[in-house]
Amino acid sequence: MKPSFNNFLGSATPVVTENETDKRALLEFKAxxxxxxxxVMHSWNNTIPxxxxxxxxxxxxxxxxxxxDLRSIKLVGSISPFIGNLSFLRVLNLENNSFHQAIP
Known part of the structure; x- marks a missing residue:
C-alpha cells in the first residue's frame, strides 16, 4: 500500500477526496x-453511497x-453556493421548484 503524502508528513488531518467533495456539496445543498x-432527500445521508x-x-x-435532476419535486429553499464544487456536473435541472434566492 502506497502511503499518502499527508501521512508522510505525519499530519492527522484527513485527506479529502474528490468524492467527499461531491458528497459535502450535496449535503450543503440539502441543508x-x-x-x-x-x-426525495431522505436518502441523502451516510447510509448509502x-x-x-x-x-x-x-x-x-x-x-x-x-x-x-431535481425537476418537479417541489423543493423549497435556496441553492447553496457549494453546488459550484460539483466540478463534473453537466446537467442541473431545477424546473418546477421554489428556490427563493439567485443561483450562486
Missing part, C-alpha cells in the same frame, strides 16, 4: 432546503456527480 415535499441517492447520477469512470 438549504426548507421543504422536501416528496421526501451518494451515487445511489435519489435524483443523483454519477459518471461510471470517476464516480463523480454528473447530473442532478
Amino acid at each position: 438549504k432546503i426548507i421543504d422536501d415535499h416528496f421526501g 451518494f451515487c445511489q441517492w435519489h435524483v443523483v447520477s454519477c459518471g461510471h469512470r470517476h464516480q463523480r456527480i454528473t447530473k442532478l
Whole structure:
C-alpha cells in the first residue's frame, strides 16, 4: 500500500477526496432546503453511497456527480453556493421548484 503524502508528513488531518467533495456539496445543498415535499432527500445521508441517492447520477469512470435532476419535486429553499464544487456536473435541472434566492 502506497502511503499518502499527508501521512508522510505525519499530519492527522484527513485527506479529502474528490468524492467527499461531491458528497459535502450535496449535503450543503440539502441543508438549504426548507421543504422536501416528496421526501426525495431522505436518502441523502451516510447510509448509502451518494451515487445511489435519489435524483443523483454519477459518471461510471470517476464516480463523480454528473447530473442532478431535481425537476418537479417541489423543493423549497435556496441553492447553496457549494453546488459550484460539483466540478463534473453537466446537467442541473431545477424546473418546477421554489428556490427563493439567485443561483450562486
